[in-house]
Amino acid sequence: MTSSTSVREKPAHPGEPDLPEAPAPAGDPFDKDDLPAPPGATRTLLLSLLAPLRGRVVLATVLLLVQQAVVQAGPLLVAYAIDRGVPAVRAGDHGPLIAVGIGYLLCAALSGGLQYAFIVASARVNQDVLLDLRGRIFRHAQALSVDFHERYTSGRLISRSTTDVESLRELLSEGLQELITVLLSFLYISVMLLWLDLGLGAVAVASFVPLYLLVRLYQRRAGALFRDRSTAIAAVIVKFAETMNGIRPVRAFRRERANDAEFAVLNSRHERTNGSAMLEMARYVIGSRLVANIAVAGIVLWGAYRVADGGLALGVLAAAVLYLRRLYDPIDRLGMFLNSYQSAAASLEKIAGLLAQTPTVPEPPAAVTRPLPALESAHPGREVRFDGVRFAYRTGGEVLPRFDLTLPAGQTVAVVGSTGAGKSTLAKLLARFYDPTEGSVLLDGVDLRELSGAELRRGVVMVTQEAFLFSGTVAENIAIGRPDATREDIEHAAKAIGAHDFIMSLPDGYDTDVRKRGGRISAGQRQLVAFARALLADPAVLILDEATSSLDIPGERAVQRAMHTVLRGRTAVVIAHRLSTVEIADRVLVMEHGRVVEDGAPAELVAGSGSFADLHRAWRDSVVS
Numbered sequence: 317m318t319s320s321t322s323v324r325e326k327p328a329h330p331g332e333p334d335l336p337e338a339p340a341p342a343g344d345p346f347d348k349d350d351l352p353a354p355p356g357a358t359r360t361l362l363l364s365l366l367a368p369l370r371g372r373v374v375l376a377t378v379l380l381l382v383q384q385a386v387v388q389a390g391p392l393l394v395a396y397a398i399d400r401g402v403p404a405v406r407a408g409d410h411g412p413l414i415a416v417g418i419g420y421l422l423c424a425a426l427s428g429g430l431q432y433a434f435i436v437a438s439a440r441v442n443q444d445v446l447l448d449l450r451g452r453i454f455r456h457a458q459a460l461s462v463d464f465h466e467r468y469t470s471g472r473l474i475s476r477s478t479t480d481v482e483s484l485r486e487l488l489s490e491g492l493q494e495l496i497t498v499l500l501s502f503l504y505i506s507v508m509l510l511w512l513d514l515g516l517g518a519v520a521v522a523s524f525v526p527l528y529l530l531v532r533l534y535q536r537r538a539g540a541l542f543r544d545r546s547t548a549i550a551a552v553i554v555k556f557a558e559t560m561n562g563i564r565p566v567r568a569f570r571r572e573r574a575n576d577a578e579f580a581v582l583n584s585r586h587e588r589t590n591g592s593a594m595l596e597m598a599r600y601v602i603g604s605r606l607v608a609n610i611a612v613a614g615i616v617l618w619g620a621y622r623v624a625d626g627g628l629a630l631g632v633l634a635a636a637v638l639y640l641r642r643l644y645d646p647i648d649r650l651g652m653f654l655n656s657y658q659s660a661a662a663s664l665e666k667i668a669g670l671l672a673q674t675p676t677v678p679e680p681p682a683a684v685t686r687p688l689p690a691l692e693s694a695h696p697g698r699e700v701r702f703d704g705v706r707f708a709y710r711t712g713g714e715v716l717p718r719f720d721l722t723l724p725a726g727q728t729v730a731v732v733g734s735t736g737a738g739k740s741t742l743a744k745l746l747a748r749f750y751d752p753t754e755g756s757v758l759l760d761g762v763d764l765r766e767l768s769g770a771e772l773r774r775g776v777v778m779v780t781q782e783a784f785l786f787s788g789t790v791a792e793n794i795a796i797g798r799p800d801a802t803r804e805d806i807e808h809a810a811k812a813i814g815a816h817d818f819i820m821s822l823p824d825g826y827d828t829d830v831r832k833r834g835g836r837i838s839a840g841q842r843q844l845v846a847f848a849r850a851l852l853a854d855p856a857v858l859i860l861d862e863a864t865s866s867l868d869i870p871g872e873r874a875v876q877r878a879m880h881t882v883l884r885g886r887t888a889v890v891i892a893h894r895l896s897t898v899e900i901a902d903r904v905l906v907m908e909h910g911r912v913v914e915d916g917a918p919a920e921l922v923a924g925s926g927s928f929a930d931l932h933r934a935w936r937d938s939v940v941s
């Protein structure tokens with residue numbers, strides 16, 4: 317067997333790159349961590365998340381408005397107590413001071429009650445928004461075409477639905493309430509100060525100008541830093557997920573040290589971006605405190621002179637100072653709220669970019685779907701036709717230059733050819749993981765693009781090399797082929813495939829959890845489960861990307877027997893890596909550079925002088941030796 321033949325050892329584990337990627341054209345958005353969100357998409361996303369909760373958002377806002385108004389009554393009561401209550405007590409009248417005390421208590425109780433109601437209302441809004449967003453990301457990512465998933469790593473998807481959703485949670489549950497509270501108190505306090513004393517109020521309001529400029533500067537500089545930070549943490553997650561997914565080749569090729577070094581670079585990049593963001597925040601905090609302290613000092617000094625002159629009541633100055641403390645105290649925290657706002661905005665933009673992706677292989681609208689014609693024979697097979705198909709991946713040159721091929725119903729076709737010849741591409745077009753760039757793939761004369769999702773899944777099923785098992789029991793894994801299958805149907809399929817005996821020898825038989833201890837299933841057994849699943853699904857066309865990982869002889873025989881059973885009667889396309897498979901095929905296609913270069917019955921091709929005859933000899937020698 318020569319190394320250039322189709323009998324290539326493919327990586328058998330999900331997550332490993334199984335093909336050399338064609339270089340992406342310059343400026344490919346998939347090279348970057350975040351896909352660009354169309355203008356306004358972030359706002360539209362936020363509004364669409366909040367729209368169903370409109371009532372609760374309004375209720376929470378009203379509660380906060382009233383609560384803040386009640387809270388700001390405190391200093392006014394203090395001013396009243398000093399300027400009216402104290403002179404009244406001196407005159408023997410305790411009424412005004414008692415009224416102030418009761419008023420203060422009432423305000424505290426009311427403000428506490430309102431705050432409680434606000435927290436309950438806003439927590440519900442937050443939970444619903446996050447629930448909705450996580451669901452949308454999952455549903456959307458799952459609905460996107462294979463093309464998308466081959467380019468956007470699972471690590472990036474994990475980062476979108478964890479770190480990015482988490483930063484929105486932080487904003488909603490902590491930052492936003494504080495931010496609104498601060499802005500509201502700015503408004504209320506300015507009005508109060510201006511009403512108490514125009515001069516003092518004007519100085520306080522004038523201090524907003526440098527504060528505003530500081531905030532703007534901070535926002536501009538921190539915005540870029542937060543985007544960098546979020547990209548850096550995503551890179552850390554991607555590296556982590558990729559390494560753990562590919563742990564077997566990592567061990568096999570002793571990649572640990574190189575990986576450690578790469579991870580350390582990404583990790584320290586994240587730390588650096590984090591450090592820069594913190595430094596920027598420290599600059600903002602110090603700057604804003606300086607402005608606040610200068611303003612307070614100025615107001616106290618000027619106010620004290622005016623009290624001494626008799627131009628200002630002492631109570632008014634006391635209330636003004638209390639208001640100023642309330643005004644400037646949360647300014648440090650304003651930086652933090654802006655932090656969470658900035659990082660949530662950066663995250664939301666990335667999520668909006670992901671949600672803006674549309675499937676490249678869309679399901680047809682119900683109005684244009686066509687049903688498959690009724691089957692004429694007892695066998696499930698249907699005719700497959702590639703009609704003038706041309707195909708190029710988005711990131712590479714043409715893989716299939718005009719391709720015409722007809723597979724009669726019920727025929728088993730083995731596809732062989734050198735690596736990169738286009739065998740998997742042919743299979744992916746037939747499974748409609750991709751649509752042809754030109755021409756069409758037809759099933760019993762119906763274009764795959766006109767079949768509804770359900771009809772397509774009944775029509776064509778692809779069993780991939782890794783024979784992926786989902787978490788759950790063996791029975792559940794087989795039933796994926798037909799969710800309404802009874803236990804009897806499942807066992808029937810497993811028996812037909814020859815998987816029943818090994819399943820019964822597992823600790824809990826069909827109820828063994830495949831991911832738990834004792835439920836470990838060998839590569840050959842995984843393939844048997846995948847065949848049982850396909851048999852239960854009973855598709856018209858079965859595509860089999862034959863696993864290349866070698867099994868022991870009894871295991872190999874069991875898989876071959878199972879394959880016989882599952883292929884019977886259907887139209888089957890097998891990307892063949894084994895001699896025994898080629899021999900059971902009705903027809904062999906030899907592919908080179910996206911074209912069929914030999915086509916015939918196995919015996920016919922073996923007897924000929926083409927490349928398949930050479931390939932066959934090499935196989936035979938490798939089996940004999």
Ligand SMILES: Nc1ncnc2c1ncn2[C@@H]1O[C@H](COP(=O)(O)OP(=O)(O)OP(=O)(O)O)[C@@H](O)[C@H]1O
Binds near residue numbers: 715
């Ligand atoms: N997702 C992809 N994006 C870009 N190019 C791709 C993609 N998948 C495959 N290709 C390219 O298309 C060509 C055909 O690949 P294909 O996987 O169909 O070959 P193959 O015959 O199945 O090879 P093998 O036996 O190695 O699996 C190769 O040049 C490959 O680099």
